Structures are given as C-alpha cells and as structure tokens.
Amino acid sequence: MKSSNAFTITAKDKKTKARAGILHTRKGKIETPFFMPVATKTAVKHISPEDLHEMKAKAIISNALILFLRPGSDIIKKMGGIGKFMNYKGINVTDSGGFQMYSEKFLIKTEENGVWFNSPFDGTKHFITPEKNMQIQLDLGGDVAMCLDNMPLMENTKGEIEEAIRKTFNWAQKCKKEHDKLQKNIPKGKKQLLFGICQGGIYEDLRKTSATEMSQIDFDGFSIGGLALGEEKKDEYKMIEIQKQILPENKPCYLMGAGNPIELLEAISRGIDMFDSRFPTQNARRGTIFTSKGKLKILRKEYKTDKNPLDKGCKCFVCKNHSRAYIRHLLLREEATGMRLATFHNLYFLQNLMEKSRAEIKKGKFLEFKNKMKKIYQKNNIPSPAL
C-alpha cells in the first residue's frame, strides 16, 4: 500500500451501488453518505455553528478563493484555521474556487498554468496557480481540500470541454505534488486530505477520459464536478454512472453541488458518498420546504392559518415549536427569523435523510427506501391536512 486509505466501506447495499462508509480525517471521522451545508464565508446563511452541532451536521464546506480574498487566508491562519475561527467542531472542507470560473464576476481568464481572478470586493487581480491554491487551502486549515479544477460551462463546445478536462488533469497533478510537498513533515493522520475533481460536461467519452486520468493520481477521494447545473437529470445520472465505473471503488466519491433530496438518493444508489449544495438553504428562504411527505410550498395561501408544523414527523426544534402559518408569515415579511427557521428545518431534513440512507444501506433496503421517497416527491406540493 503506497498510502493509507482514509476511507473504509462498512456496508454495501444489495440491489444498488449504494454503500455506507467512514471517512477518517484529522478532525475525526464521519459516516458516509453525508451532506455538507455550504458555509462559503465560514457561515451557513442564518445558521450558527451551534445550530450545525444541533442538527448533527458533521461537515461543512467553505470557499478557499472567496476566503483568500476576504478576510485573507493569512488572517484565518493566524486565527488557527477555519475550524477554530468559527468554533465549529465538525469537519471543515474547502472548495478550491474552481467553480468561480463560471462567474464573470470572478473570472478574468484561464491560462495554461493557472487562472486570473478578479476580486469583486475591491477590484484587485490575482493569478492563482494550482500550487498557490494548495498553499491557500493549507493556510485556511480545512481538513479536506479540493484540487483547483477548470470547470467548463454547459454551453461550452465539446472542444472547449476537452480543453478544460486536459487542464484540470494537468492542474490536478500539480496540486497533488505540491500538496504532498507542503505536508511532507506532517505526521500521518494529521494531514489535510485532498480530492481530485472530474469534469467532462455531459459527454460520455469526455467523462470517461477525465475519470480515467484522475484515477491515475493517488487522491484521498474523488469528486464529480460540473453537474447539477440545469442539465437533464437522466444525463446527470448517466455521467455519474460512467465516472463511478472508472473511479477507484475504495475511495470516497463526492458529487459537487447536488442538494435536491431525490437527486441525493439517486446519486447514493449510484455509489456517491458526499454532497454539498446551497439548494436546501436557498429554497428554504424562498419558501420551498423539504418534508417526509414531499415538497411544501409554504408561501401558498392554503397555509395561511395552518397550525401544523412544517413536517409532522420531524424532530427538529422548528417543527416542535412552530406552525406553518407562522413561518409562512415571517417568510412573506422577509423576517430573518423566518429564514432561519426554514433553513434549519431543510438542513435538518437532509441530515436526517442521509442518516436514514445509511441505515437503509446497512439493512440492504436502500432501493425500497429510495423508491418510496421518489413516489412521495412526485407530487409538486403537499396539501394542507388542516383545511
């Protein structure tokens, strides 16, 4: 064994590719599959680190590029790293900032050896190389880092996507080399983990190429990027299947950006272990609530005087204490408390969904669970039982 594996598979589902496992990090272990709330700037919107603890969110993801720009990775390093800075006891993951290449607010241009970013905060320009990105993520002190990838856009031509995966592979090799070098004196078990990111748009052959190339590098885990961005679900699932077939079975696999409940279950059934997304938090603020009975559009008038909790079976403090009518009113009035309550519930729901998924995988009943939830979620809105 040339490297100790940070990932252990503990159970495999019989009828699907779903598996349950444990990811070991220097900050402790976490059971897979799991979902990470997005804390881009070291805070999940409307949610405190204490809230994260309460909802049992054992890992969150922040953004290295955005934190490098503000407050600066030097500041966070001085404060003892992201985890100490925000006093979060769970596992901190940092995304490289590759995703920001999709935004004209950030991207100036990509070159062979790196990417020019513009700071939308003060207009300063920064050339970020794979090497520099590794230094930033190490300074930020997260427990898991992501490679700097070159994420193509859905509207890019096949040729452009081909070029992007070539660059992504090239940078991945540089990231791995630099990351190893910078941590060479750090004892085993205290090292930050590093994941490589696969791309390829929705082209089967490019997804194959990218996964094959990335598999050559001894990463602690692999990510599938560039999906859940508006492409058809069948294409998304197909791309996952293709890359999962090639990526090493014994490494964790992270589907970046996915956060729709059914999408998570579909991905888990195809062997995905980790997720992150702003989907549940953004939807919460805008009135779409995830429940065990399906999606609840809380802003609809039928909930105006509904005394029921958001989700009857839910054990979160929001459902134990507050009515749909109250949360609807607060959200309609754009009260921060309403956003907090709705956000807490949606995140709790996903944590719970992951916990159930792990349990069902261990029982070998994941397929039945997934199909049941899918059926429930086919309806676009759950009716009010009170009226």
Next chain:
RNA sequence: GCCCGGAUCGUCUAGUGGCCUAGGACUCAACCCUGUCACGGUUGCAACCCGAGUUCGAAUCUCGGUUCGGGCG
C-alpha cells in the same frame, strides 16, 4: 348654493388626440432555484368614474352627471 382643482390595475403611478388590445413599481398567485446563496429569476391576475359629444381616430379635447379635496356663502 356658487367657484376652483382632482378622478387610470388592490395600492402608488406613467400617460398632453394615433407609438395604449394602456407602461412601471409594490402587492397577490404559480413555477424555478443545486461546488456564486439576505433583499433572486420567469410567468400570470388586475385599471382609463358614468353618459353624451367633437374627430377618420379619445385615457388624452368639450359638455353634463357622480364623487373626492379646497375656498366663498
């Protein structure tokens, strides 16, 4: 009783004879949101106070009525 001014979607309004089957904002309703996330996007509902004139053509001009505000008795 007389004089003056105003009446446009639920609300605030754009509109000075054809560009108005009346535009916008807010509200309301429905949908969307996926590694960039407070205040976002798309779509929909919805009005020229009433009547008579002038004119090829009126939300727009004239007259009467209604109504609201102000002034004089």
